[in-house]
Amino acid sequence: MEIGLIGLPNSGKTTIFNALTGRTAEVTTYTDAMSKPNIAVVDVIDERITRLSEIYKPPKTIYATVQFVDFAGLARDSDGKASFPDASIGMMRSLDTLALVVGNFPNVLGEAPAPLQDIEQMETELLISDLIVCERRLEKIALGNKRGQKTPTTQMEENVLRKIQDCLNEGGRITDIGLDRDEKKIVSGFQFLTGKPLLIILNSSEDTFGKNRGLLEEIGKKHTVVEFAGTFEMELYRLSDEEKQLFMEDMGIKGSARDRLTRSAYEISSSISFFTVGTDEVRAWNIREGQPAVEAAGVIHSDLARGFIRAECFSYDDLIACGSEKGVHDKGRFRLEGKDYIVKDGDILAIRFSV
Numbered sequence: 001m002e003i004g005l006i007g008l009p010n011s012g013k014t015t016i017f018n019a020l021t022g023r024t025a026e027v028t029t030y031t032d033a034m035s036k037p038n039i040a041v042v043d044v045i046d047e048r049i050t051r052l053s054e055i056y057k058p059p060k061t062i063y064a065t066v067q068f069v070d071f072a073g074l075a076r077d078s079d080g081k082a083s084f085p086d087a088s089i090g091m092m093r094s095l096d097t098l099a100l101v102v103g104n105f106p107n108v109l110g111e112a113p114a115p116l117q118d119i120e121q122m123e124t125e126l127l128i129s130d131l132i133v134c135e136r137r138l139e140k141i142a143l144g145n146k147r148g149q150k151t152p153t154t155q156m157e158e159n160v161l162r163k164i165q166d167c168l169n170e171g172g173r174i175t176d177i178g179l180d181r182d183e184k185k186i187v188s189g190f191q192f193l194t195g196k197p198l199l200i201i202l203n204s205s206e207d208t209f210g211k212n213r214g215l216l217e218e219i220g221k222k223h224t225v226v227e228f229a230g231t232f233e234m235e236l237y238r239l240s241d242e243e244k245q246l247f248m249e250d251m252g253i254k255g256s257a258r259d260r261l262t263r264s265a266y267e268i269s270s271s272i273s274f275f276t277v278g279t280d281e282v283r284a285w286n287i288r289e290g291q292p293a294v295e296a297a298g299v300i301h302s303d304l305a306r307g308f309i310r311a312e313c314f315s316y317d318d319l320i321a322c323g324s325e326k327g328v329h330d331k332g333r334f335r336l337e338g339k340d341y342i343v344k345d346g347d348i349l350a351i352r353f354s355v
């Protein structure tokens with residue numbers, strides 16, 4: 001899973017990035033000229049993997065990972081108008097999930113924060129860039145139609161794009177339309193930004209963190225939102241585990257920045273984990289809810305999807321309840337599943353295949 005941190009300049013994207021990764025990318029005031037994004041791959045700590053590793057004692061234990069990308073974000077032109085540089089948009093399009101960082105602390109000029117307005121402004125930016133892509137494609141299709149190049153495929157594409165255009169023109173997000181699987185497939189190549197799950201990170205100052213219930217409720221009417229205390233949480237990395245725990249309790253912060261964000265990101269992107277186990281390796285894999293066994297196999301290796309025969313399967317919970325794989329067999333909880341089996345969170349799979 002790849003999560004892009006986006007937001008207005010000085011909203012605290014890099015600060016949050018550092019809080020998530022324990023890195024020390026430079027935090028700066030009032031620059032948007034960052035040519036390269038900060039990228040970090042972090043493990044998703046999952047107690048189940050830790051436990052599986054204790055059971056199988058493999059030399060290798062591999063957690064699922066999440067990649068965080070911290071962007072240059074919006075740039076301001078000479079009139080002070082903010083917009084996304086093309087390079088940022090291209091990068092954003094390639095990510096699974098967007099996390100919009102909204103500053104909730106007075107800026108360097110001492111001006112009060114306006115998080116609701118900031119969210120609206122950013123949403124408008126995303127919407128406009130989708131609208132441009134949508135309309136350009138519709139124009140091309142119309143031109144093709146005039147030249148007699150209309151096909152059932154272009155007609156279907158046009159229908160979906162019209163739906164999207166109507167939604168965007170009314171200020172809606174593509175995620176709100178509820179496109180079906182086929183429709184989504186038709187337009188997947190456009191990588192629409194408002195078609196990606198969006199998480200709001202309210203980046204509050206140390207002294208208001210935990211006291212923004214009204215604001216969080218307001219944002220929560222439309223979006224999934226989590227609150228961070230960016231600067232404070234970034235500095236936690238310098239402390240010992242014990243001190244960290246004390247400070248977090250003191251502030252009422254439940255769980256590390258990384259855990260809170262990955263949990264929310266899993267939730268909004270409907271992601272789940274399945275596991276592969278053995279004496280050589282215990283490993284977690286990330287897929288979307290509703291994906292069939294053959295696609296899960298493909299995440300491990302394309303050969304496994306191509307030559308898929310059966311998935312040998314049992315659940316993590318059954319393994320723990322039965323005490324061992326033998327126990328799982330004895331209690332009849334071991335299953336053989338076909339290609340179309342919808343993988344569940346916590347499934348332990350072994351793919352039988354032949355190529």
Ligand SMILES: Nc1nc2c(ncn2[C@@H]2O[C@H](COP(=O)(O)OP(=O)(O)O)[C@@H](O)[C@H]2O)c(=O)[nH]1
Pocket residue numbers: 007008009010011012013014015016026027028029030031073105106203204205206229230231232
């Ligand atoms: N008070 C306060 N200041 C913050 C917080 N997060 C970021 N800042 C400050 O805002 C400025 C911009 O932060 P940065 O992370 O570089 O923002 P970016 O442009 O979105 O990457 C820096 O001076 C930070 O110290 C926060 O949670 N509280």
Ligand SMILES: [Mg+2]
Pocket residue numbers: 013014015028034071
């Ligand atoms: Mg930055």
